[in-house]
Amino acid sequence: MPWIDEESCNGCGICVGECPVDAISMEGEKAKIIMENCIRCGVCHDVCPQESVRHDSEKIPGEVRANVEMTQRFMDACAVQCGKKLFEREGMSVDSYLELTSTLGIRKEKRLPLKDLEEKVYNVIRNEVKIFLQME
Ligand code: SF4
Numbered sequence: 001m002p003w004i005d006e007e008s009c010n011g012c013g014i015c016v017g018e019c020p021v022d023a024i025s026m027e028g029e030k031a032k033i034i035m036e037n038c039i040r041c042g043v044c045h046d047v048c049p050q051e052s053v054r055h056d057s058e059k060i061p062g063e064v065r066a067n068v069e070m071t072q073r074f075m076d077a078c079a080v081q082c083g084k085k086l087f088e089r090e091g092m093s094v095d096s097y098l099e100l101t102s103t104l105g106i107r108k109e110k111r112l113p114l115k116d117l118e119e120k121v122y123n124v125i126r127n128e129v130k131i132f133l134q135m136e
Pocket residue numbers: 002018019020021022023024033034037038039040041042043044045
């Protein structure tokens with residue numbers, strides 16, 4: 001489905017005149033596609049000198065990135081909270097912590113494993129996203 005990138009549209013009106021079904025109107029200085037009338041012919045995309053007519057598929061990587069960033073923030077919070085809970089509130093001993101980090105392949109340190117866990121989580125997510133994007 002086509003959409004107009006308002007940032008780059010300069011309001012020249014070329015697309016309005018070229019659309020075969022009059023599905024584009026001007027709102028102020030910006031073109032706007034009336035989706036109910038659009039027949040997806042692609043003419044507006046071809047004639048726009050600003051390359052302002054974009055497609056839904058172009059939105060997807062940006063949305064994926066935004067979701068991944070949000071997930072990373074959640075995972076950070078989760079890693080911090082889990083680490084605190086195990087290490088402090090549930091009285092996890094240093095030995096148990098070292099055993100756990102060793103099992104998980106995390107570098108051993110006698111402090112909360114925040115940075116290491118963050119890196120581990122980020123790498124897992126990055127690999128997942130990479131695989132996802134390669135499948136598209
Ligand atoms: S895709 Fe075709 S029908 Fe739809 S707005 Fe563009 S020119 Fe008009």
